[in-house]
Structures are given as structure tokens and as C-alpha cells.
Amino acid sequence: MxxxxxxxxxxxxxxxxxxxxxxxxxxxxxxxxxxxxxxxxxxxxxxxxxxxxxxxxxxxxxxxxxxxxxxxxxxxxxxxxxxxxxxxxxxxxxxxxxxxxxxxxxxxxxxxxxxxxxxxxxxxxxxxxxxxxxxxxxxxxxxxxxxxxxxxxxxxxxxxxxxAAEEILPSVIVISFGYKKGVPMNADLVFDARFLPNPYFVPSLTELSGKDKPVRDFVLKQKETIEFLKYIKNFLNFAVSGYKKEGRAYITIAIGCTGGRHRSVVLAEEIAEYIKSLSLNPVVIHRDL
Known part of the structure; x- marks a missing residue:
């Protein structure tokens, strides 16, 4: 060689x-x-x-x-x-x-x-x-x-x-998905949101998605969601720092709920916003929306 x-x-x-x-x-x-x-x-x-x-x-x-x-x-x-x-x-x-x-x-x-x-x-x-x-x-x-x-x-x-970046930073993809259709095969990190209160069972929210404000407000006000996001953000802050040091160029973060329409969509958007605060530019994909 x-x-x-x-x-x-x-x-x-x-x-x-x-x-x-x-x-x-x-x-x-x-x-x-x-x-x-x-x-x-x-x-x-x-x-x-x-x-x-x-x-x-x-x-x-x-x-x-x-x-x-x-x-x-x-x-x-x-x-x-x-x-x-x-x-x-x-x-x-x-x-x-x-x-x-x-x-x-x-x-x-x-x-x-x-x-x-x-x-x-x-x-x-x-x-x-x-x-x-x-x-x-x-x-x-x-x-x-x-x-x-x-x-x-x-x-x-x-x-x-x-x-294109002068500095090689990890490229981050955040995917929301439904477990009914399986976990994305290319995911590096997977978070399961199925334990959170489900907007699907609220009649006024059933036909909406996590992109709609009423669903977003419902999910984000739950105490379980607040705690869950706190742990995810702390973990990502630690993990992304390690990925940068390693020179990792590609990270896929997947967040799933049952159908992939409500909770996971809201959380994927929240996670992406947090990733931006780490000076990265994530791509968000709602696989099952």
C-alpha cells in the first residue's frame, strides 16, 4: 500500500x-x-x-x-x-x-x-x-x-x-417513522416515542398530523415529552461531539411512533431544531406522513 x-x-x-x-x-x-x-x-x-x-x-x-x-x-x-x-x-x-x-x-x-x-x-x-x-x-x-x-x-x-463545507461536519438526517412499517434500515440512532400520550385517540386530532399546530401543542405540553426531549438533547449533545471528533460524516437519527403521523413527526421537528443549535444543518424526512 x-x-x-x-x-x-x-x-x-x-x-x-x-x-x-x-x-x-x-x-x-x-x-x-x-x-x-x-x-x-x-x-x-x-x-x-x-x-x-x-x-x-x-x-x-x-x-x-x-x-x-x-x-x-x-x-x-x-x-x-x-x-x-x-x-x-x-x-x-x-x-x-x-x-x-x-x-x-x-x-x-x-x-x-x-x-x-x-x-x-x-x-x-x-x-x-x-x-x-x-x-x-x-x-x-x-x-x-x-x-x-x-x-x-x-x-x-x-x-x-x-x-461543500470548508470544515467537514457530520451530515445529519432526522427521520420520523411508524413502527407499523418497520424501522428505517439506515438509521444510526433510533428513539421510540410510543410510550408518549397519543394524539390519535383525541377525536379532534385523529385526522391531523404532527405538522399541525394542535397536534404539536398536544404532544409538547405532555410532561413525558418534556422529559423525553431533555434526555434526547443531552444524549445528542454528547454523541454529536464524539462524532465530530471521530470525523464521522453521516448520521441518521430516527424517531418512531406507532403510525408515524403524530408524535414522531413533532419530535423529529424538535430534534432537528436542536441539531441546528449545534451548528449543523439537518435534513428532515417524514417517511410515513
Missing amino acids: SQPDKLNSEKFIVIVTGLSGAGKTVTLRTLEDIGFFCVDNLPPPVILEFLKLLQKHTTFRNIAIGIDIRVQQFFEEAIKLIKKIKKSYKTEVLFLEADDEAILLRYKETRRPHPLSGYVSDLIEAIKKERAMLYPLRSFSERIIDTSRFNPHQLKSLIRSIY
Whole structure:
């Protein structure tokens, strides 16, 4: 393995890869917006030559390279190529993924063919085949982002928060969810709010959500909520400080209630506001709202 002093520290390479439909195009466009020199879908044998061409140009310090299944005839060479790049440049592999349901919906909205559609019988089979083919590259990635619950604006905001800041600070996502539909798979921290008094059983609040003031007022005035938020904030103040020292770049905080419409929504908004007080810029997602 190359010694750090042999690395070209003047260049930072982000390899953007992942599942088709998981947000690679949005990510590359966002990186380009914040000053990265971006190229997409170059065959692996050409990428090293491309980097050599940029070697003498100090203007291009941050470079993003998109690699995906469209160059599958060269795909087996991708990991070997990345290893070579890492020996010469400061490099990070960013892998974008999403669950099958999210990818299916995105393909139905765009009506574009999947890159593997000509090799399998249907779209679901294509997604499964691609996921299996990309698994070795996923396991080789420094950063994995699940974009299942992100819209393009939220993904763009997250990518900006990761790569545009002068100081590398943790990017925080706060997700509200309902236990009826399961815990978010990508959560780092999970808080359970099901013990709090439930607005659902108040007739005037049942059809409202945690975004509505009457529900918010009901939840936040409960003594249990006040104590719960106090413990959460104290814990996050401690944990986020530790994450910063560790250099952690990505934290997902999930707060759940039974249905994901009332208590968890209110608390997610409160937690996000507290995260802002720690000089961070959280993205809030209400998964089941």
C-alpha cells in the first residue's frame, strides 16, 4: 500500500456509483455545482489516462467520476481501477442505493429503460440482478447513502452538506417513522416515542398530523415529552461531539411512533431544531406522513 506522503494530496477524487435510479445523476450535477470537475460513464481503462491529463492542471482539484452498470463489459476492472487510483490520490467511493419500491417508482415516473432490461424478463429482476452485481463494489465503498426516502432536492442538500463545507461536519438526517412499517434500515440512532400520550385517540386530532399546530401543542405540553426531549438533547449533545471528533460524516437519527403521523413527526421537528443549535444543518424526512 502506498505511503501517505506519496499520495497526490492536491487532488480529491470522488467515485460516484450505485444502483440505477438511486440518484447518481443528481449527485454528479450537485458536485459539479459546487466546483467538482465531473465525468460520467467513462470505461475504466480510460479513467487513469483521463486523470493523467488532469495531473498538470491545478484548476481541477476536486474530481468526480461516475461509474455504473452501463459499462458492464468493463465492470470487473472497476475495483482494480479504484485500488490503483487510491494509491495515487485521496479518494472516496460514494455508493448510492435505494430499496426496490423506490427504484420501481422512479422508473415508472421517468419511463426510462433499466440498463439491464435487455438481459432479464422484467424490471424487478433487473434491479435484483444489478444489486447482486454491484455488491462487491458496495462493500468497497467508504460512504453509502440510502436515497429511498429522498426527493432530488433533499439529496442535493445532503451532497452539498457533505462535500461543500470548508470544515467537514457530520451530515445529519432526522427521520420520523411508524413502527407499523418497520424501522428505517439506515438509521444510526433510533428513539421510540410510543410510550408518549397519543394524539390519535383525541377525536379532534385523529385526522391531523404532527405538522399541525394542535397536534404539536398536544404532544409538547405532555410532561413525558418534556422529559423525553431533555434526555434526547443531552444524549445528542454528547454523541454529536464524539462524532465530530471521530470525523464521522453521516448520521441518521430516527424517531418512531406507532403510525408515524403524530408524535414522531413533532419530535423529529424538535430534534432537528436542536441539531441546528449545534451548528449543523439537518435534513428532515417524514417517511410515513
